Amino acid sequence: MGRRTAPRTAAKHGILVLVTVPSVHTVAYLLAPGRIELRRLPTAQPAEGQVLLRVDRALAGGTDRKAFARGHPMIPMPGPFGHRYAGTVAALGPGAPAFEVGQPVMGVHSAPCLACDLCRKGRQHMCPDVMKEKVLGAFAQQLCVPAAVARHNLFPRPDWLSPEHAALLEPLACVVHGLELIDWAGVERVLVLGLGAMGLFFAQLLPHYTTAERAGAGRRSAGLELARCFDLRPVWDIGERSLAEQLPTSERFDCVIECTGRIEGWQQAFERAAPGGQVLLFGGVPRDAVFAPDTYRLHYEEIRVLGSFHFAPRDVAKAREFLLSGDLELDPMINGCLPLSQLPEALRRLEAGEGIQYAIDPWM
Numbered sequence: 216m217g218r219r220t221a222p223r224t225a226a227k228h229g230i231l232v233l234v235t236v237p238s239v240h241t242v243a244y245l246l247a248p249g250r251i252e253l254r255r256l257p258t259a260q261p262a263e264g265q266v267l268l269r270v271d272r273a274l275a276g277g278t279d280r281k282a283f284a285r286g287h288p289m290i291p292m293p294g295p296f297g298h299r300y301a302g303t304v305a306a307l308g309p310g311a312p313a314f315e316v317g318q319p320v321m322g323v324h325s326a327p328c329l330a331c332d333l334c335r336k337g338r339q340h341m342c343p344d345v346m347k348e349k350v351l352g353a354f355a356q357q358l359c360v361p362a363a364v365a366r367h368n369l370f371p372r373p374d375w376l377s378p379e380h381a382a383l384l385e386p387l388a389c390v391v392h393g394l395e396l397i398d399w400a401g402v403e404r405v406l407v408l409g410l411g412a413m414g415l416f417f418a419q420l421l422p423h424y425t426t427a428e429r430a431g432a433g434r435r436s437a438g439l440e441l442a443r444c445f446d447l448r449p450v451w452d453i454g455e456r457s458l459a460e461q462l463p464t465s466e467r468f469d470c471v472i473e474c475t476g477r478i479e480g481w482q483q484a485f486e487r488a489a490p491g492g493q494v495l496l497f498g499g500v501p502r503d504a505v506f507a508p509d510t511y512r513l514h515y516e517e518i519r520v521l522g523s524f525h526f527a528p529r530d531v532a533k534a535r536e537f538l539l540s541g542d543l544e545l546d547p548m549i550n551g552c553l554p555l556s557q558l559p560e561a562l563r564r565l566e567a568g569e570g571i572q573y574a575i576d577p578w579m
């Protein structure tokens with residue numbers, strides 16, 4: 216296998232950094248639900264504005280699990296997948312942002328145009344172009360970051376921040392976006408429904424937004440334990456007995472954050488909202504799922520139902536601040552590191568409820 220050295224080097228702390236880029240690299244292709252193939256592909260030359268990364272770590276989480284189990288509307292098959300990553304700059308296209316070869320970086324997978332009507336109105340997460348050039352293919356040894364993402368949503372990564380922790384920027388940005396949608400005035404009780412990775416990030420970030428009492432309900436034992444570590448009280452195990460069997464239906468919350476991604480979860484979240492309360496529908500459900508809230512309560516009790524999808528650059532900036540603050544418990548959010556060849560195993564474990572997120576090291 217031929218190797219060549221990246222065209223430029225960067226001196227850092229007096230040490231000359233060389234990033235060697237193999238002329239071919241390994242990429243995981245999702246062919247169909249349940250089928251992944253590792254392919255050897257030639258190294259891409261970064262085009263105008265693009266940044267070629269050596270992927271240091273990718274993360275396999277809920278979206279990847281769903282794509283592997285049943286397909287995903289945002290992830291075409293067959294094709295490369297994986298969108299949570301941290302890497303090292305290996306080469307820069309003409310006119311790319313001012314990164315240096317050898318520089319550690321972290322980023323998210325999309326970027327809005329910042330010019331359309333929705334972007335101008337501050338709704339950059341709904342920009343029709345936000346997914347036009349998205350990062351798909353983080354489960355690989357190399358990744359070419361599209362020009363718009365490199366320009367707006369790729370950042371230097373400090374040496375002390377590990378690549379697997381840095382790869383949490385994307386899920387954190389999604390959670391920050393949800394938390395920013397909620398009107399916190401008068402919120403005294405919050406329920407986080409669903410204690411997978413996203414519910415647990417909500418648990419960790421909630422104290423930065425509210426002094427309200429915070430409770431949780433989930434099915435998986437790992438999530439239940441962590442939720443208690445992150446100070447949710449009480450935490451109901453709804454794996455065997457429903458919440459209705461354990462808590463009178465009259466017990467309601469000013470804010471319910473739904474992270475189950477199941478239509479029953481949406482329904483349950485609405486039912487637990489107190490009069491004047493808010494329901495954040497964070498977990499996406501299949502497109503044809505029907506949500507039927509009680510129209511009486513919706514109208515006369517003014518329950519506000521908030522959809523939450525994706526993030527705007529301001530959410531990414533805030534998520535990055537949280538990551539760089541060092542205040543978050545990130546180790547428990549990742550259940551281990553596996554080589555690229557064991558990506559299907561990582562996704563099967565997630566599907567079986569073993570763990571909440573796995574790091575993938577493409578060089579192992």
Ligand SMILES: [Zn+2]
Pocket residue numbers: 327328329330331332333334339342343344
């Ligand atoms: Zn736009």
